[in-house]
Amino acid sequence: MTAPTDQELIGFVLHEARLIDQHRFEEWLDLFADDGFYWMPLEWGQTDPRLATSLMYEDKLLLRIRVERLKSNRTFSQKPKSRCHHVLQVPQIDKRDEAANEYVTWTPMHYVETRLDEQDLYAAWATHTLTTVDGTLKIKLKRVDLVNCDAALRSIQLFL
Amino acid sequence: MGQYHGNAAAVRDLVRETKVHRDVYVDQEIFDLEMEHLFANTWIYVGHDSQVPSPGDYFGTSIGKQPVLLVRHTDGEVYVLYNRCPHKGTRITIDTCGNAGKFFRCPYHAWSFKTDGSLLAIPLRKGYEHTGLEESEAYKGIPRVRHVKNYRGFVFAKMSDVGPDFDDYFGESLSSIDNMVDRSPAGRLEVAGAPLRHTFNCNWKMLVENLTDTCHPMVAHESSAGTAVEVWKKMFPGANKKPPAVEIFAPFMSSYEAFEKMGIRVWRNGHGHTGVHHSIHSDYSSVPGYFEKMVAAYGEARAKAILDESRHNTSYFPNFTIKGPIQAIRLFKPIAPNRTLAESWTFRLVEAPEQLLERTITYSRLINAPTSVVAHDDLEMYERAQEGLLVDANPWVNIQRLYDPAEMEQETAVVNGTSEWQMRNQFRAWSKFMTMSL
Numbered sequence: 158m159t160a161p162t163d164q165e166l167i168g169f170v171l172h173e174a175r176l177i178d179q180h181r182f183e184e185w186l187d188l189f190a191d192d193g194f195y196w197m198p199l200e201w202g203q204t205d206p207r208l209a210t211s212l213m214y215e216d217k218l219l220l221r222i223r224v225e226r227l228k229s230n231r232t233f234s235q236k237p238k239s240r241c242h243h244v245l246q247v248p249q250i251d252k253r254d255e256a257a258n259e260y261v262t263w264t265p266m267h268y269v270e271t272r273l274d275e276q277d278l279y280a281a282w283a284t285h286t287l288t289t290v291d292g293t294l295k296i297k298l299k300r301v302d303l304v305n306c307d308a309a310l311r312s313i314q315l316f317l
Numbered sequence: 318m319g320q321y322h323g324n325a326a327a328v329r330d331l332v333r334e335t336k337v338h339r340d341v342y343v344d345q346e347i348f349d350l351e352m353e354h355l356f357a358n359t360w361i362y363v364g365h366d367s368q369v370p371s372p373g374d375y376f377g378t379s380i381g382k383q384p385v386l387l388v389r390h391t392d393g394e395v396y397v398l399y400n401r402c403p404h405k406g407t408r409i410t411i412d413t414c415g416n417a418g419k420f421f422r423c424p425y426h427a428w429s430f431k432t433d434g435s436l437l438a439i440p441l442r443k444g445y446e447h448t449g450l451e452e453s454e455a456y457k458g459i460p461r462v463r464h465v466k467n468y469r470g471f472v473f474a475k476m477s478d479v480g481p482d483f484d485d486y487f488g489e490s491l492s493s494i495d496n497m498v499d500r501s502p503a504g505r506l507e508v509a510g511a512p513l514r515h516t517f518n519c520n521w522k523m524l525v526e527n528l529t530d531t532c533h534p535m536v537a538h539e540s541s542a543g544t545a546v547e548v549w550k551k552m553f554p555g556a557n558k559k560p561p562a563v564e565i566f567a568p569f570m571s572s573y574e575a576f577e578k579m580g581i582r583v584w585r586n587g588h589g590h591t592g593v594h595h596s597i598h599s600d601y602s603s604v605p606g607y608f609e610k611m612v613a614a615y616g617e618a619r620a621k622a623i624l625d626e627s628r629h630n631t632s633y634f635p636n637f638t639i640k641g642p643i644q645a646i647r648l649f650k651p652i653a654p655n656r657t658l659a660e661s662w663t664f665r666l667v668e669a670p671e672q673l674l675e676r677t678i679t680y681s682r683l684i685n686a687p688t689s690v691v692a693h694d695d696l697e698m699y700e701r702a703q704e705g706l707l708v709d710a711n712p713w714v715n716i717q718r719l720y721d722p723a724e725m726e727q728e729t730a731v732v733n734g735t736s737e738w739q740m741r742n743q744f745r746a747w748s749k750f751m752t753m754s755l
Contacts, residue, residue: 197688200511208671209510210663210678212688218552219562219683222545226690232540234697309514309658310687312696 160255161287161294167248169294170262170285174243177316182224185316189217190288190295197301197317212306212313223316234314239272241315248285259297260287268317280304281317319346325752332748334725334741335717339706341747342520342714348654350751355635356381358480358750359586360466360473360487362637362648363387365664366395367470367507368414373432376414379650380476384408385462387472390432391419397462397474398434402426403455421459434459469498470506479754481586489729490588493631497641499623501666502614506644509674513661515687519699521636521649521657522743527695528630528638528647529591529739531576532718534569537698541690542569558602565680568597569691579629579734587634587746589739593731596629598642604672614668632739634746644677647685655703661685716740 161169169188176185189195196206197213206214215223226232244267252261264283269276286298301317321327321344328350331338340347361380368376369389376387377400384400386409400408402423409421409430420437422429429437436458439445450456464475466483471494473483480486498506517524527533534542545566549559559567580593592598611620632638636649644664649657663677684691706714719736732738 199513199686208674208678210513210681210686212513212682212686214682218549218560221552222541222548222566223690225548226540226544229540229544231543232694233537234540234693307511307514309516311516312693313688314693 160253161260161289163250163253165294166250166260166262166287169287170248170264170283171245173285173296173299174245174266178241178243180227180238182227186217186220186224188294188296189220189299190290190297191217193217193296193298195220195296195299195301195316197303197306199306201306203306212303212310213301227315234312237273239270239314241271242269243267243317245283251284258288260294261285262287266317270313270315272314275311277311277313279313279317283317321346321350323755325755328751328755329748332744333713334722335720336713336715337744339712339714341744342522342703343654343706345654348520348651350755351651352381352383354754355747355751356651357477358475358753359635360464360475360480360483361635362633362646363397363465363472363474365470365506365508365662366467366472367505369395371416373416373418374414375410375417375432377410377412380462380474381651383476385474386410388417388432388434392433394433395465395467395472396433397465397472399460399462401459402428403436403458403460404428409459430459434461469494477754480750486586487588487633488585490584490586490590490631490633493590493628493639493641496623496626496628497639497644497664499615500611500641500644501669502610503667504614505667506664507667509663509665509678513681513686515659515661515685515692515696516652517657517659517696517699518655519657519696519703520654521651522747523699523702524647524649524657524659524695525632525636525638525743526740527699528632529581529589530737531579531581531591531735532573533698534576534597535571535573537694538569538691541694542566546570561676561679562683564601565676565683566691568600571597573735576734580731581734581736581739582731583729583739583742585728586749587743588632589742590628590631591734591739592627592629593734596627596642598629598640599627601642601676604670604676607670607673610668610670632743634743635750640680643680644673645681645685659685716744 195215199210199212246265248262248264251263262285266281268279282302284300287294288297331341364376364378364387369387372389372391374389386398386400388396390396407425420429420431427440431437462474462476466473549563579595581591582593583589627642630638639646646662648660661681663681665674716737719733
């Protein structure tokens, strides 16, 4: 495949958020490379996901566990189910490295998660590190920095 | 003033041999009395001395609802100060931690204080001449919590003069802290990074009780731990060695029988632990090089004895719990009758391989984060209970499992791991420390 255009990178990020909002989690998981990670740091400006605590640092196995759990009949915290809603700024292309097959986008966003009578609003920046695998764009790393990452939080059950 | 203020008999009546009245969880007056009496008469965990290594270092937290500062003074001692200026009440610091230098300076009127709280200077002091300032509360400086004990790095404080001294209060239960610290070849722990902070719309005691509730994991966590095992088997058919995350999730699905055999130990004053003989932390894979370091530090027999002890959750009454084998602690901070902040802190074992810290961090992230599926399972149950307890038709919560009237005479015991004795033990201590100054 020829290198993805800027518009394709932007479209990918917007589509990813839409899949979450529409609970199309199987399609969403397919967007991750086999060795892809989803990372939500706990500390402001955190650089290490391994020896410093994070809110999430999940490989495909852990993400798959979350997606399967959302479907389970005995997942009581999802009865009734949560809903969510993303509002994204237009993703900005921070890096295009065609030789290394790596593309980085940066996307400020607001995210709402709601269940029963409770609705929580989060502000965050999503940093996508993307690559092409067999001609298709995939996520190597999706990093989500909450503006209030170190605050006392309520449960976040879906995905920013 | 309601029905409980100044009425020790009414408070005692809430705790029966095998049940407790819902007011202990939902009533505002009881909550206020807990803050005034229970959290004053007991030893409350404040922080770890590795958070304030150098003179002038401070760490801000709370005891009950009162803001306090853990401070390292110039003499090397650790003090706990109430975080208010003696002048107008302004909190001296708002940030969680920092270094005050040689003194605290109130940002409102620049009164300054040594790091032991004593008054250092007041601007334009002559305005207080002949006013009798020396006789005022303000002149005494930042008030200090009177009773403080640094036990192997863990700093506890007791606000009131009522209640037992430190050793009497904790007794043999300190063996769980000992075991966690001994797991470092250097015999030292260090706080590793920021805490996970998760807000629950339920009473703080529900979180404490849950940690010795061994009949809920296979039910409430089937959705998370059960799914984890299933997904792993499907994605990696025939694999033997579980990846670290599955190694952490899987034991939550242990059978009733397994939890029965793990055992529970109860101690005086409401302390106790699960996992006497074996625990959900027993079967983690070994970390290369760690045992050798432990043997070098302690000798083989002692090293084995330390590592064979695999206590699950130790509850230090009232609101502090630790997991020795994975060096994680949780503190349940009361905010309101129906609101609690759970803080989860992780520790580094000084001079141990970093894979142990990685495991601790993985555990806390997977089990105790606001984003953790296991925490989601638990929160759902506590919050449903907080709502269900508003039903007037039955105001009682049952804690009867494996009750034996003989236990009323017994302070320490090792029993079947599914016993609710530790919950009863906590409530008997609750009744005692609530009413001793009421």
